[in-house]
Amino acid sequence: WLLHGPGGQGKTRLAHHLGRELAARGWTVLWPRAGARPEQLLELRRAARPLVVVLDYAETRPAQLAALVEAAAEHPSTCPFKLLLLARTAGDWWQQARTGSRQAEELLATARTRRLTPLEDDPEQRSGHYRDAAHALATALPTVPSLTGHDWSAAAAALQPPRRLGDSAYGNALTLHMTALADLLDTARPELSDSTDNEDVQDVEDRLLGHESRYWRSSAAARGLSPALATDTLETALAAAHLAGAADREHADLLWRRLPALADQPRDRRNTVTAWLATLYPPSVAAPGGPPWGALQPDRLAERHVGRALEGDPRLADRLLDGADDTQAEQLLTVYSRAAAHPVFHGRLDTHLAGLCVRHHEALAAHIITTATRTDHPYPLTAALGTLTADPTTPLNTLNRLYGHFPGTSHRLATTAAHLAHTITNRYRALAEANPDAHLPDLAGALNNLSLHLGELGQQLEGLAAVEEAVGHYRALAEANPDAHQPNLAAALNNLSLRLGEVGRWAEGLAAVEEAVGHYRALAEANPDAYLPDLAMGLHNLSIRLGEVGRWAEGLAAGEEAVGLYRALAEANPDAHQPNLAGALNNLSLRLTEVGQQLAGLAAGEEALGLYRALAEANPDAHLPDLAMGLHNLSLQLGEVGRWAESLAAGEEAVGLYRALAEANPDAHLPDLAMALNNLSIRLGHAGRRAEGLAAVEEAVGHYRALAEANPDAHLPDLALSLNNLSIRLTDVGQQLAGLAAGEEALGLYRALTEANPDAHQPDLARTLNNLSVYLGEVGRRAEGLAAVQEAVAIRRALARANPDLFGPDLQQSLEVADWLEGLEP
Known part of the structure; x- marks a missing residue:
């Protein structure tokens, strides 16, 4: 299973709870340390007892995950072998993990994923949870040697919950619990009562770090580190330890030598800093040659401390990267991005992190893109990629290397990938103009890639222009060397057919894909x-x-x-x-x-x-876009077989997904939202929710008008369809004249569409004529209604001859409408 959610939501706590329950039933519960080697984890294939392995921060530990998958694949299945992955996101890294090997494809394809939602969405319940946490913490604080002598139980009883518990941040369990702890600790220091604003939820980590820093200073004094080393030096060392980490004591010394305040210190003193950190935060496994220290927990405290250090010294990360290995570089970007996500820094760390990535892009390229797919705060990383892309001095080879690191599909990197593809295309265009023999294939490939990215962003016309040019180049290349370029020509033609379809040029799109299929x-x-x-x-x-x-x-x-x-x-x-x-x-x-x-x-x-x-x-x-599309289509099919309640539920879910997608990327998903709203209006009408159905189709028509104005070839059929549906919904609520006007507008559009493509639009024209004839009859315009339905009968009769199963019922419906109109008083 993959369990994911933001920091502090309770993933690790929930996994520990599960572990305790399973251990009580005879299971072995294993939490691999971050430095465990893959070959060590592979030995778990020999496990002879029920085993559950919990891999925390799985998005940052791909090698360990691969080894665990291999161990599971080779396990004899005589007893259970379970793997629980904990991560902050379930994005591109998860797809990459599931396709990393044949074993991963087999074992992770059916893995369940769950997003851990906030534990308490109801602000009214949070005060009770705050008090529970305060009383529970009060029973534990007396066990801390430096915190004896204070009546913690009385302090907990006297605490008042924060007044602004309605703040959404308090829906996070860790935030609520940290606030209770900070409030308790403050009661032991009366001097804080007038100076500390307990109401700012964003400051709770700083309040706890204030208490924690006294522990750091007393421990450093006991080891003789102060006053020889300044407090700022020690706090910087602590931040460096969390930012970059170290595999062993020698690795730790290399880390300290990158910090100016420690580089000129004797080796003994640097070793004492390492020992001090190990005392503060012991490693999870004390083993010779293993990691020299553990981590400040919870992670949000470490990230806040790191953020403060980086804000005070933006070049700290540059020094830590000098000589860093891949593991340290990846950890640094991950922790930096998590620290930057905190709103207290107001985007300042975003600027620093983006600058760091630009300065070190040659060494960090793969890590920047990988981290962007894993972190829940990718903005500074994508901003750095945008800066490199826009810089005319960035070498083409560097741009191509960057492009090669992008995953095949990524919603969050789609815009960045499109900008990069555009820049690469422009570079190759200049080269191909100077030397077509050498660079025309590169230009054609870049244009085809650019077209795909533009299509993902909903920029269909621009994508069409790019792929049309690519096809032209590939035709010339394939004529000269078919063995080398026919596959590329086929791929470009296939892409061309998609782009043509998106702009409503279906006949040309059909011709392109027929040629591609032939190849x-x-x-x-x-x-x-x-x-x-x-x-x-x-x-x-x-x-x-x-x-x-x-x-x-x-x-x-x-x-x-x-x-x-x-x-x-x-x-x-x-x-x-x-x-x-x-x-x-x-x-x-x-x-x-x-x-x-x-x-x-x-x-x-x-x-x-x-x-x-x-x-x-x-x-x-x-x-998610695929799921939304599948729900929309299933809603249509459920309606076809009369399962209206299920059809409505699927349609509502599709609209919800498309709303979120269209907010993030309107160019790509506004047409989908309009389509789903149009369908939902029909389902709401069948459910008797006529006013809601009318509102849904009015919204759809509004979207389609704007879309058809910008691209009539692609969206006039959609506008006509939604107008026809609007006419029905208006009539449902007694607005016959308005319904008639919408139907007449739809009819005008369908006449023009049918003239251009009768095979595709004759059924739509007949349906619109049939509906319009009913409205005309209802408002006393019998003769016009008869003319409309007679035209519909003629069209449907011809269609039913060719396909009686499909169009026979429609013909019968129009004949019945004609009989009804004949029976009306002239």
Whole structure:
């Protein structure tokens, strides 16, 4: 299992509680130390008793995680072997861990992930929790030698909870408990009663550090470190120990020699600093050659102390990086980013961290990107990448190395990756103009990559222009050297078909993907291992394009072939191909519904949604948009078979997800939100919640008007669809004239769309004519209503001849409307 949540939410505490319960039942509970070598953890494959391994901060310990997975894979299964991962996030690092090896793919594909939510969301309950914590702490404080002689129980009884417990920060269990502890400790020092503002939740770590620093000073004096070393020097050493760490005592001495105040001290005194730290915070395992000290706990206290040290001396991190190994560099960036996240620093540490990354980008490139995918505060890291990208003096080789470190899919790095791809493209354009033979392939590849990133950001027109240029270059290259460039041409054509579809140029998109599939068939025949995934991808996109132009039977055949290929590929490599299988199943469900196979379509949609839920749980950054899409489509299919309550629930969940996505990236997800709102309005209408249904479709129409104004080719069909739905919702609430106006606007749009593409839009035109005829009849315009429904009957009669199962019921509906209108008084 992966359990994740922000610092102080209670992950480690919950894992210890679980460990105690399991130990009481005969389990062995193991918490590997940070410095445990992978080969040591691999020995757990020999465990002969029920074993649970808890890996804290799993996002920062990939080598240990890989070793534990290997140990689990080789364990004989005669007794349980369980792995609990604790992390602050479940982002890109988790996806990378799950695809790191064949064993990881097999064992982590079905791992459950849980986000630990705040323990107490109700502010009214927090005062009770505060008092409970204060009384519990009061029973423990007398056991601390320096805190005897004070009546802690009486102090706890006299405490008053903070007045601003409604502050959301108090929903974090650790914040509430730290506040209770700080308030208790302050009662033993009357001089603080007038000077300490106990109401600022952001200051609680500083208050506790104030008490902790007295412990540091008394311990340093006992070891003879003061007054020889200033308090600031010792506090800086403590910050360095948490920022960079040390593998052993020799490593620790190298760390001290990077600090000016300790570098000129005798070795004995530096060793005493190491011993002082080990006394303050003993290592979890005292072993020769092991880590010389442990950690100030809880982590938020260490991070706050580190942040204060870095704010006071921004170049401290530069000195610590001089000679640091990869482990220290990664730890430094991780701890720095966590410290910078605290609002008390008001973004000042963000600026310092970004500057550090820019200054040391050659050594830190991989660590910057890796840490950005793991930390819950990536902004300063992405800002540094943006600075490097925008700097015209950054060498092209450096930019390419940076690009190579980016993960394949990352929501949080999408904008950064697009900017980098744009810069690389511009650099290659200049080189290709000077020397096309050498650099035209590089330019074509950069353009194709840029198109993909622009598409992810919702910048379809810019993405289309980039890939059209890439296809042109690859055509010329493939003509001269087909063996070398035909695969690239096929990939660019496939990408071109996606971009064309996004802007509503479906016929051209179909032509592009048909050409791509032709290339991929030939390539897969010659080398199936290399090109079957590409063929499956091409068929999946071909199915979508065929559906868009109304060739549903052919679209179904292509979709079924794609699903068949992806099933086989996902069986062999689930982590690589399960997302593709889910997408192909989602598409297949639509194609089945289009040809009247609603139950089969629903089954495919339910299977796709199950896969998407697991994928989004494991990596929400990458797969939440997929989950939202799967829910939206399933809502449609559930409605097709009359399961309205389930359809409404799925639609509401889809809208919730799309709202959050559209807030973060409106260019990419506003069309999705509008689509989901339009569908939700229909479901709300069926549930009798007509006013809510009207509000939902009015919001959808508003979004589509803006989108169609910017890109009519892509969004006029959506606007027409939502207007047709708006006319129904208005009529539902008794606003017939307004409903008629919306229907007439929809009809005008559909006439123009049908003229341009009759196969795709004739059914929509007929549906709009049918609905409009009813509204015209209801407002006394019988003759106009008859003309409209007769036109709808003519269209639906022709459609039903070609596909009676799909369009026969629609024809019957229009005939009944015509009979009703005939019976009305002239």
